[in-house]
Amino acid sequence: MMRSLLSHDRAGAFGSPRYRFARYNFDWPLFLSVALIAVIGVINLYSATSVAKTQLQDVYIQQIYWLFVGGLVAAFVAAIDYRHYERLAYGFYLFGIVLLVLVFVLGRDIRGSSRWVSLGFFSFQPSEFMKLFLVVALAKHYHADPETGPRTLKDLIAPAAIAAVPMMLVLKQPDLGTALILALILISICSLMQIRARSLVTLLVSASVLGPVVWTYVLKDYQRQRVMSFLNPEANILGANWHAHHARVAVGSGGWFGHGFMRGTQNQYLFLPDQQTDFPFPVFAEDWGFFGSVFLVILYGFLVIWSIRVASLARDRFGSALAIGIGALIFWQALFNLGMVLGLLPVVGVTLPLFSYGGSSVLTVLIGIGLLMNVSIRRSGGVPIRASARLGAV
């Protein structure tokens, strides 16, 4: 099996028919929108970190490195037919779970939560990669499921369990934001399924019962405080609402056209905390105003809609679920980050894809884009049956 995979791969990399196939079916809109977001992200990062002259000076350079590395990995991921990943899906998933467990063994404690695994020369966040592994595992489950009619609750137990294990581990770190994204990925992929009306009602009812339980027993104090401060935003500007308040002021002060590149005062005068990780958007909104912000939001919107298009054109269920999963990952992260910054949602530590600084985050998103490209290249409309036949023949 391994041999056949490698030989196929070699054919993909060096065989001229394969090269032509990839070239003709290359998803330029996907590539360009991602590249544009990444470039804007680096420029914004330069502005965001310009305030801390010596300490953060090289952050945008590191981000460029990560984008290069991520791009290469993504190209590699895109080159291998995604249906191979389907076979290895549960293997990836298990690998991810093991990494998450490792966090508790090797974890580095940051702000009272351990999210990182350090390998000496660099450290990474397994929970980021877990998002991808979960998408692949859920896609595989959906793909292998023979059911086409309405699902009952019993049918949903398996995907829920697949998502629940990493969620528990991530919550234990604790990292509410990532757990939330994992849950939303599950729901997004399930949205492809038809669910019996009665089951849906049961789900909603039990969710509303479980809500208070989670509030009391699962959430940490600081997490509850953030939700409370979201519900009452002006109550405690100097305390828990500090981040949210100053982010909102930064966005608002941008006006129609913004202060101009590296001129936003909220950022330049250190009122935005975590400007390179959780709060890059206020820096952008402050520098470039309403027009710049809307342009960026439209780019994200385009990327997500495009991934739905990729899903709808995918040749199989695995491909659709994969595309929807990646789209969901980008959509929910963007929505939560923007929502938090704009005071629409409580402050949870969710990064803005390709905009926030961070190796794990960049790699995860770019690998996801690679998968998306993979599905897109091999879509049913654009891909001749021959390709599929060839694949089968290898």
Next chain:
Amino acid sequence: MNGRLKSRPEPGSVRKRYAGIAAFVVLAFAIVIGRLFQLQVINGSDYSEIAHENIIRRINLPTTRGIIRDSQGRVLASSRPAYNIYVVPGRVMPSARPARKAGRRALNRDDDSDSWPRIADVLRLSPAERTSFTTKLRDACVIDADTSPCWRTVLVREDAARDTVAEIRQHQADLSGVEIVGAPIRYYPYNNLASHLIGYVSEIDAETLGRFRPAGYDKLVQEQRQAVNPLGYELGDTIGATGIERAWETYLRGQRGWEKRVVDARGKYRTGPEAERQLDLPSRQEPIVGRDLRLTLDIALQQSIEKAMRQFPSGAVVVTEVNSGRVLASYSKPDYDPNDLAGGNGRIQLHEAFAETYSNPMKPMLDKVMSGSFQPGSTFKPFSALAALESGLVPPGNHQTCGQAIKFGDRLFRCTHAHGRVNMHEALAQSCNIYFYRLGETVGVDAIAKVAMDFGFGEKTGLAINPEAAGRVPTKAFYTQQYRGQFHLGLTLNTAIGQGATMVTPLQLALAYGALANGGTLYSPQVVTAVETNGVAVEQFPPRVRRRVTVKSEYLAQIDEALAAVVNDPKGTAYSVRDPSLEIAGKTGTAQTGYTPKAADDANMQVFYARDHAWFAAYSPIKDPEIAVVVLIEHGGSGPTQAAPVVMQIVREYQRLRGARVAAVDSARSPGRPGLLP
């Protein structure tokens, strides 16, 4: 064919869902864009303003309080530079900041080592101080937000020594997180001298501040603030508490200026063209320094009074110019050191000084010259005599026989001894009570009150440096009200000799004697002659005549003769203590205080309180008088023996000082030293 890479067709029902999902995504991003529109376009200008206010801090530019000088230009009150030292806990002790800072934001940390131990060394803190401050600073950083106490300054040294300030300035680069803030301290070079008149400054209290900054003050616009708080008082400001410092506060205080500075979230000032671009105009208002005051006071004369009064525990002395009402000296005992109360000698000294002033039964905080009222005793007799002359009921040649006691109704009224047959002149010179009892009986209380009020008794003089006592001139109406209709003759008799309900302040007495001396002109008292800036008078205050008294000048002349006789006639009460080289006219007084022993006072104090007040009210010289002097020695016993010698000493000192000054001017004019004056 590899069976694992199977591909299944999608069910048709799923395809319909993509449109729904896409619609959801579009809706979600539409909401985001809507919110962006709301924040950036609709509320954009509000947020711009908030963002602008975030980085602009208006810092105060201090002003200097005006200098108070005496008539000869000697500095009585000025400000000396002083520096307070503050530290920012988060910057002097980065190690105290919780792990949150040290982790993900380790990149943001600008300093890693604690500068606090070095700062503590420079300040030479005692081990106890060092421990308590270290704990305080560490505790400040327990909660970590960019606005927690971790980033607010903590006062570690008040009024730091020059060397310490210099050392910190020199090593400022290594000692991050230290701030030196100038806080001038009011300084009174003559300490206790004239402390009641000059007063002192203190930190503004909450109640006073509340008057200048009522609730909602921060929301007012600049013009409205100016209206309620024209001098711009703020928490921690100093304000004149008593004396001239309080009464002339508006002149002395000056107006602080401000400067807009660009500041970041950490409270660090930013400079350079980029930061200056953020400043809106006007970005600076220059401070206006306080005006200087020139007083009528002669601190050298004040000093001699202090010497003359040294043997007495409690009393008051005031010297005024007969022909202007200017106050040359104003002395109230016991007094206090304004440096203690203004905080110039440290906090402990301040607390001790206040404890002392409130526990001392001699009332050191009371300015007895104008705020204290006392029974004048025999010093009041000249005014009773004038009333008699004015009424025409008692001819000057009228004689009474003093047999040491006289009976009115069923009460016996006494005199000091049997004076025999005396006329008005002799009765004044020898201070015969019997004569004045008779006089009072004839003239009546209201006639006496009329003359007394004409001379300014019973009303405030209008000096208003300290809360003035009005004193009291009893009338028949007053007595009727006070004693429920049972007015009797005895009350009138007491009024005639300055006892009973008659109350005067030493200042009133001095001004009234001034009027006796100058032929009947009652002046308004005056302490400040000019308001100056850089030594140039910008406003001058000429003497003000309050009124001309209505008594005939021939009567005044008769009284003046009698007052001269008090000192210079061998039978006069002050003859024995006279200084033949001095020309002094005056009237002694020995006023009963009506003290009833209280359990709270110990035996010594009971004896002390039972003694009479000793008075001597005088003017000098007899011909063309220049100054009026009133000496009150509380519980001093006898006016002639206790108070009169003090007056002699003061007048002698006044002559000496004046002589020295004339000599100095003469020598400056002499041809031997050309060029000094034209």
